[in-house]
Amino acid sequence: MIDPQAGIQNIVDGHGAAIALVGMSIVFAALSLISVVIAVLPRLLRLVEGLFPEPVVATPRNRAAPTEDLTTVVAAAAAYHAARSDVAPG
Amino acid sequence: MDLFVEFLETTGFATMTWGNILMILIGLMFITLAITKHYEPLLLLPIGFGAIVGNIPTIPGMALSVYDEGSVLHYLYFGVRQGVYPPLIFLGIGAMTDFSAMLSSPRLVLLGAAAQIGIFLTLIGALYLGFTPEEAGAIGIIGGADGPTAIFLSAKLAPHLIGAIAVAAYSYMALVPVIQPPIMKLLTTKKERLIRMPPPRQVSLRERIVFPIAAFLIAALIAPGSLALVGMLMFGNLLKESGVTDRLAETARHSFIDIVTILLGFSVGASTQAQTFLTPESLSIFGLGALSFAIATAGGVLFAKFLNLFTKNKINPLLGAAGVSAVPDSARVVQVVGHAEDPHNHLLMHAMAPNVAGVIGSAICAGMLWSVMVK
Numbered sequence: 001m002i003d004p005q006a007g008i009q010n011i012v013d014g015h016g017a018a019i020a021l022v023g024m025s026i027v028f029a030a031l032s033l034i035s036v037v038i039a040v041l042p043r044l045l046r047l048v049e050g051l052f053p054e055p056v057v058a059t060p061r062n063r064a065a066p067t068e069d070l071t072t073v074v075a076a077a078a079a080y081h082a083a084r085s086d087v088a089p090g
Numbered sequence: 091m092d093l094f095v096e097f098l099e100t101t102g103f104a105t106m107t108w109g110n111i112l113m114i115l116i117g118l119m120f121i122t123l124a125i126t127k128h129y130e131p132l133l134l135l136p137i138g139f140g141a142i143v144g145n146i147p148t149i150p151g152m153a154l155s156v157y158d159e160g161s162v163l164h165y166l167y168f169g170v171r172q173g174v175y176p177p178l179i180f181l182g183i184g185a186m187t188d189f190s191a192m193l194s195s196p197r198l199v200l201l202g203a204a205a206q207i208g209i210f211l212t213l214i215g216a217l218y219l220g221f222t223p224e225e226a227g228a229i230g231i232i233g234g235a236d237g238p239t240a241i242f243l244s245a246k247l248a249p250h251l252i253g254a255i256a257v258a259a260y261s262y263m264a265l266v267p268v269i270q271p272p273i274m275k276l277l278t279t280k281k282e283r284l285i286r287m288p289p290p291r292q293v294s295l296r297e298r299i300v301f302p303i304a305a306f307l308i309a310a311l312i313a314p315g316s317l318a319l320v321g322m323l324m325f326g327n328l329l330k331e332s333g334v335t336d337r338l339a340e341t342a343r344h345s346f347i348d349i350v351t352i353l354l355g356f357s358v359g360a361s362t363q364a365q366t367f368l369t370p371e372s373l374s375i376f377g378l379g380a381l382s383f384a385i386a387t388a389g390g391v392l393f394a395k396f397l398n399l400f401t402k403n404k405i406n407p408l409l410g411a412a413g414v415s416a417v418p419d420s421a422r423v424v425q426v427v428g429h430a431e432d433p434h435n436h437l438l439m440h441a442m443a444p445n446v447a448g449v450i451g452s453a454i455c456a457g458m459l460w461s462v463m464v465k
Binding site: 006007008010011014015016017019020022023024026027028029030031032033034035036037038039041042045048049 | 197199200206209211219222227296304308312313447454
């Protein structure tokens with residue numbers, strides 16, 4: 001059985017309330033700062049963009065060959081467009 | 091004949107205790123939950139089998155268990171005892187996390203901070219129950235709903251409680267779909283649950299590259315104790331977003347994290363020997379763990395409602411529940427609860443913002459607790 005008096009004394013001795021208060025303040029401060037940086041970042045990067053335009057880098061991601069699905073979709077779109085405009089695809 | 095009797099006395103059958111049998115049954119339950127219910131199978135299955143292995147009675151004088159210096163399991167357990175595995179897991183998590191949702195909704199980051207109230211109120215509860223401040227700090231971090239962070243901090247502050255804390259943290263993470271919805275429904279009105287969020291904006295590649303570096307600098311400078319966890323998380327993310335280290339990112343988010351998860355889960359399970367695990371402290375830790383998850387969920391939801399008092403563009407308060415860092419489970423729960431009210435309301439992408447902010451938040455809390463309690 002827990003003695004409520006001893007329990008509260010243990011919280012006081014362990015600085016429980018102070019740790020909780022400081023801890024929540026720190027985590028809010030850190031995440032608020034991160035939040036502000038995230039909010040300001042696009043504007044900062046627009047300034048940088050003016051000076052150093054983002055190069056189109058041929059990374060493996062955008063260099064990859066179109067997948068079969070994508071090719072099928074493109075082909076279907078081309079066929080649909082051709083059917084609508086009475087022009088043979090390709 | 092004497093030799094045979096002597097051998098029989100060393101078998102597990104002769105030295106097995108009821109506690110070992112109970113722990114083996116718990117291990118079997120974890121395996122069953124992992125296989126039949128798909129509750130965190132990547133963790134519950136290794137932990138469950140590890141619990142079975144760890145509860146086979148060992149022979150005095152032979153180095154077999156995780157606690158016997160020189161045994162194989164002792165070496166595997168080194169990564170848990172010294173807090174090596176959690177930052178390595180964070181590397182993999184970073185390499186698989188897309189921060190775009192968070193970058194497109196900065197205000198939702200604060201929900202990840204509010205949910206950390208679970209950590210600190212549980213710490214106070216643990217102190218009330220008579221735990222030392224170090225033990226209370228390690229138990230409180232269960233409220234962060236982040237297994238690796240819980241193991242990391244308990245390795246630093248209360249190594250003797252790692253088994254109970256790890257099992258409690260992962261068990262409750264597996265039970266997120268059960269624990270969270272009733273609290274979310276209790277604290278919100280139907281009208282609030284129907285709130286729709288604006289679609290997230292497009293995030294540029296440069297933003298995604300700059301973010302992990304900026305976030306690491308902020309977190310590590312404010313709470314240097316979080317350096318290893320946040321550092322590895324953001325390093326993994328930079329590997330992913332840079333676009334020039336695809337091979338490294340691929341390894342980090344697949345093979346690497348899988349290997350570390352196997353070692354971590356198995357050795358944590360093997361550390362749950364009945365003699366060290368079945369104690370009144372463990373029961374208190376399980377009780378406090380459940381409480382911490384509930385408080386964390388409530389904290390996030392109530393803070394979202396609080397923000398709505400001052401903002402024009404209302405936040406769906408269900409998103410607050412994703413502030414606990416069980417990624418992506420709590421975000422999925424938000425989606426499911428929101429979807430049940432309005433099948434056309436898709437909250438998953440929005441919920442990922444407080445969810446990943448919660449990961450950063452709990453790592454910062456761990457760093458802060460470590461630094462204030464280190465002797």
